[in-house]
Amino acid sequence: MAKSGKSSVSRYAVWGILLLLVAGLAGFGSGGLGGNITTIGSVGETPITVQEYQNGLQQELNFESRRRQQPVSMQTALQEGLDVRVRERIAAASALTEEARVMGLSVGNEEVRRQLQQVPAFQGPSGAFDRDAYEFALEGSNLRPAAFEADLRRTAARQLLEQSVTGGLTLNPSYAETLYGYLGQRRSFRWANLGADQLTTPNATPTEEQLVAFHKENAGQFETPEIRKISYAWLTPDMLVGDITPNEDELRALYSERSEEFNQPERRLIERLGFVDAEAANAAKAAIDADETTFDDLVTERGLTLEDVDQGEVARDDLDSAIADAVFALTEPGITAPVETSLGPALYRVNAVLEARQIAFEDVRDELVEQASADQARRAVQDRLDEIDDMLAGGATLEELGNDTELEFAQIDFFDGAEDGIAGYDNFREEALLLNEGDFPEARELSDGGIFAARLDEIIAPTLPPLDDIRAEVVAAWDAAETKRRLTELGEEFQTKLAEGATMEDLGLDARTEADRGRTEFVENMPVALLVTVFDMEAANETAIVPADEGAILVKLIDISAADLEAEEAQNFLSQLSEQGSAAMAADVFELYGQAVQARHGLSLDQVAVNAVNASMR
Structure with missing residues (x-):
């Protein structure tokens, strides 16, 4: 099964690369930089072309711009080393191409033909491969069929090489089971806040010696920043x-660009449910009118969802005249009578009536100026x-x-x-x-x-202000630290009494019980350290003190429940982790293999050519 899955993945990868080769090369001439420089280096006898590098840079810039949600310039890319990342990625792919070449690994003409026939951009109106569409798509990217097919053949060879290296690698089941056994364990416990109100006396006033020592020992707390x-x-x-x-011409041009935003015809939000014949459509409309069924029920009975029948927001001109007449005859939400369409009779449900909008230039002039x-x-x-x-x-x-x-x-x-x-x-x-x-x-x-x-x-550099300059701040910090210290001592006394059989209620504490809590959950308004401490405990009835912002938390473990490896959630986790782990293992193995291959064949780069490409992208 694992082998079959990899084969499927490889097919999709090849198709994706086909599309990238067509779309990604758009805008770059086949002659490189004015025809003078065509490569930026090589791995063995496999050249790294200018086009490959340009395309890789452009794709990296596009990706980073989308990820950061703002344009990323070539200058920024160079400052951050994105160009280095692109060259490393292309060099790795070229190394594998070189290895496949040396090994004599390739695919036949029939496989190349089969792959080409499955690319939508190369298909004609009938859905079959169309030679004219194929050549037109390549011509728009300044590519020749022979060069494109050679790229495809090299890509397919790399895919075969990857399968041979990583095929059959699977994660040991005990790894996933052990991990889920750890993550899926659950615990029940009781806890109570220890606050200043538990202290019978207020903190003593700190002496000067105590403040001086506290100020010095906690210098980092009071230092000014660098x-x-x-x-x-x-x-x-x-x-x-x-x-x-x-000027006025610029504003008018901008208004024209946004005309669809400012001026919209009357529209409808509609859904369409088709039927096999007029009799079925009429029967459905009659049943709806008689309150015997609803449009939603009819959709469900057909095994569809509302997404399947949704037609979105439409204007009259978006629809055939017969459909438009029926839909726009409704001036409020409702269902049309059956309408004959090119796909057969259908009922249309109007979910909202959107009035026409006409906003004059003068009304948005200030916005356009801005x-x-x-x-x-x-x-x-x-x-x-x-x-x-x-x-x-x-x-x-x-x-x-x-x-x-x-x-x-x-x-x-x-x-x-x-x-x-x-x-x-x-x-x-x-x-x-x-x-x-x-x-x-x-x-x-x-x-x-x-x-x-x-x-x-x-x-x-950071400096520690003199005590006299921040005395009030130091006194407040000392008082808070003293409260925590005393509450921790009180908590330790409570731990002893709990071990002797007392309950938290016996100690006058307002305790809460948390039943069957998971390791990755959280207790509302409590520090993360509470659950971390609970899951560090080793046996029931064990107690601990957890530091809190304004005091401490006393916690007692009730019981430990092992993870249920047979539960549906566990099985889903184990399956997913096994797949991810196997894929990660394969990726690591293949990366090491790629590094070894590149080291064996050797990488040479023409820095002058690299700089020329970088400059052309600015």
């Missing part, structure tokens, strides 16, 4: 937007990025940027956790923590489209 004194120059769209006045100004401001800031980089490279200081450009110069006493002003940007906070004294300022981007450059002027 201060990083940073100078910076920055420019954000908000700084420019007030000076921008979009959007157009913001868009122009963002573009204006981004247009200055290279200019600022060049000025910094030419020796300009941040102060000069503040005097000679639109950038504003400022300084900040930055510490980890600061969020005021420019420190409110994640990008700046990350950069501020990485800066070293003497670093050359470089232009960086902000999440809202702004730019900045920063310089670390000085680091002020």
Whole structure:
């Protein structure tokens, strides 16, 4: 079974790569960078092409942009080493291609043909493989069929190689059973809060000697944070937007772009339920009218769900005239009479009537001005990025940027956790923590489209303020610590009495019982340490003291229940973990194999070509 599963996965992987080869190569010429550079290196005799690297970079940028929910520039990619990750990934794939070549591993023409026939982009109106559609799709990506099919053949060979290396690897069942036995164990226990109200006397007033010692021994609690004194120059769209006045043509164009948002025809939210013939449709409508059934019941009887019959939001022009007449004749939610359609008779349910919307240009002019100004401001800031980089490279200081450009110069006493002003940007906070004294300022981007450059002027190490400067804070901290100490001592006395047979109620405690709790659960408003402590206990009737924010918690274990390995939940867990563990084991084995293969064949990179590709992506 495991072998069959891998074969299926491999088929899907090949199909996916087929689509990526077509879609991913769009926009890149077959000649590389102006036809002068076609490869960036090789593994053995297998070249790493410019196209492969360009495509990999673009896919990485797209992925990171989606993951971060904001555009990721090539400059950022280079700073964070994303280009290195792409090259490592491509080199690993090229190493496997080289290994398959050396081994003589390949697939026949028939398998290549079969794979091509299953790609939707290569199919004609009939659903069958269409040579013209195939060549047209490749032509749009500047690919020739022979080159594309060679890529497909190499990809399939790599898949065969992977199957031969990792096929049959499965996780030992005892691993999953042991893990679930640990995670699925359950425990019952009783617990009670020990608070200051349990203490019969208030804390004594601390002596000067006690405060001095406490202040010194807990210096980390009272130290000021490390201060990083940073100078910076920055420019954000908000700084420019007030000076921008979009012209009328720009506003009209933006209004036109958003016309579907501002001007919408009357619409309906509808569902469609089809029938085999008019008689069945009429009978169903009559039964609904007589309250003998409902539209929902009819959907369920057909083995469908409401998602299956949902047609979404439609305008009159979205429907055939007969359907539109029936649907739009309803001025409130309801069900139409049977309607003849190209797929047979059907009932349509109107779930909502959405009125037409016509918003005049003048009514949204202010909104359009705001959007157009913001868009122009963002573009204006981004247009200055290279200019600022060049000025910094030419020796300009941040102060000069503040005097000679639109950038504003400022300084900040930055510490980890600061969020005021420019420190409110994640990008700046990350950069501020990485800066070293003497670093050359470089232009960086902000999440809202702004730019900045920063310089670390000085680091002020954490310092412990004198006791007299923070005496009230130290006294309060000492008092809290003293309360916890006394409550812990009281808890230890209670533990002794519990061991002698007393109950928590005998001790005057307001106790609670937690029955059959799991290791990964939580007790509301209680620290995580409570359950951690409970599951560290080894036998029933064992007791423990758990530290809490304002006191302590006394806990007593009642019993331990072993995990039920036969339960449905357990079986699902074991099955899923076995699959995941087997897949992870296969991935690890294949990664080690790939590293060995790459080391054997050798990787050579042309750094000049790599730099040229990187520059072309900016």
